[in-house]
Amino acid sequence: MLPCRVNFLSACDPAPSAGALLSTISRGPFMATTLTGPVRVRFPPSPTGFLHVGGARTAITNDLLRHSLGGSLILRIEDTDRQRSDPAMTAQIQSALAWLGIEPDEGPFLQSARVDEHRAAAQKLLDEGKAYHCFRTAEEIDEKRQDAHKRGVTSFYRAAFPPPPADEVERRVAAGESYAVRFRMPMGDMTFSDLVRGEVTFVEDVLDDFIILRSDGSPTYHLSVVCDDIYGGVTHVIRGEDHISNVPKHIGLFQALGAEVPTFGHLPMIMGPGRKRLSKRTGAASVEEFRDQGILPQALYNYLALLGWSPGDDREVMSRQEMIDAFTVERLVPSAAAFDYDKLRWMNAQYLSGEPLAEVLDHLAPFLAEVGLADADRDRLGAAVDLHRTRAYNLKELAAYAVPYFIDTLEYDPDLCKKFFKQPDLPAQVDQLIEGFRTVETFDIEGVEAVIRNLATDLDVKAGVLIHPTRMALSASKAGPSLFDLVAAMGREASVRHLGNFVRYLRDNPPPQEEAATT
């Protein structure tokens, strides 16, 4: 066995032909790697559902790599599984990527558009003896597998079924028998350098011949991917860890097809809370869900980028450009991370209060529409949003905060108003306040503050006696921004109106009966 083992690195990569594209990779977890661009990377989702956060993270990593080294990102839709593919999902995925700010340089290309080329590649392999006809039925193979499994061993096709001799092939094909095409996996161990895991070896004993063309003539995933990666000139394949065991198959195919083998990097899976599989049950799992929840794309991008990568210093909230500048593959983390909704929420709050107001307003639009504020005055809206952005964790909350500024009448919660009912003088005091607001010359922060403070002095009460009911009147809430800011942003008309409604509410609702006699 020993003599026939082949080390892929030494045996199959004779001359660094691609110059700048060639990378020296040797990463035990900590060995240095030098990657140089330009690179050609790809993101190949299957159009079978919404863009999952795992996929988004893969896309982001590819995006960061291509921007940090220069090069291009190819979007390829892997729609070879016609059963499960849905064209609507292609558009969906594209829009999710666009929303995240990831713009492919090329594509989308449909994998299905090139099946003829894929078939031709299979034929070429067949002609060169690198693949062979497989007349075995699935049942037959499965039986062998089951049997082996029972005995506690693994069944390998190439050990169990020798390829049929040429004359037999000719005869059976002529007879119209259906067959699949199976790739003849080269003998020897397969070792490759993974950008995030370092050297990974699959020993010869676990390698097997695999189908590249189904008996209906359709190419399988492995063939299609490799053909398209060759066609696209892909230099770096960065994808999820679930593909790592496909690498030997793919390397075998790249070599058999006479192509240069790209550099691989396998990102760990993203786990849900409690290390469970991330799914709708554990919380949102797709990009559109987060979008609909009011997460800013910058925040999601930033959060996802940091899930499995760090810049090496203590920076966390980083602009796209900062991430690009700091990005290196050697800082990719090999261990799987659990998605932390709390941290994303915090990150989103950071962006909500830190991004330019206009940017926030743009993203807020759909949420404003949801609460009936589709055509609210942008200036007043801006003032309101600016006051509440440090208090909101998502755009939904932020939109809700804007409602009192535009709605005619507010609903007051008797529970929250309890203490105001106990102030018999309050309605009259608020009446005076209304008068003050009506007549104050300039209705701005200083103006309203003066009105409130002067009135408090006149009434010989603390400012808080007026401030708290006013907050309740204008926002139907006990908490919120500085009251003077709130009133000023609300404007004279709305402030006076809400105050008027509030006095009426106070007068119309008798104070709640005494505490239950049980005390």
Next chain:
RNA sequence: GCCCUCAUCGUCUAGCCAGGUUAGGACACCAGCCUUUCAAGCUGGCGACACGGGUUCGAAUCCCGUUGAGGGUACCA
């Protein structure tokens, strides 16, 4: 079963490759400050090297094993 991979606070991570740190930061949580309220902000607290063996004067760091977790094991992708 077999194969591949991973393993530092509850979570994300820095430190590991080139052994010597009070093992650093962030989220969450708790407390204080600020304050007209609520946030934000600031300050402090809580809290980890999975386990067992080696190697070494010295191990989170190097080696071996165990355990745990994830992925793969298709004429799915």
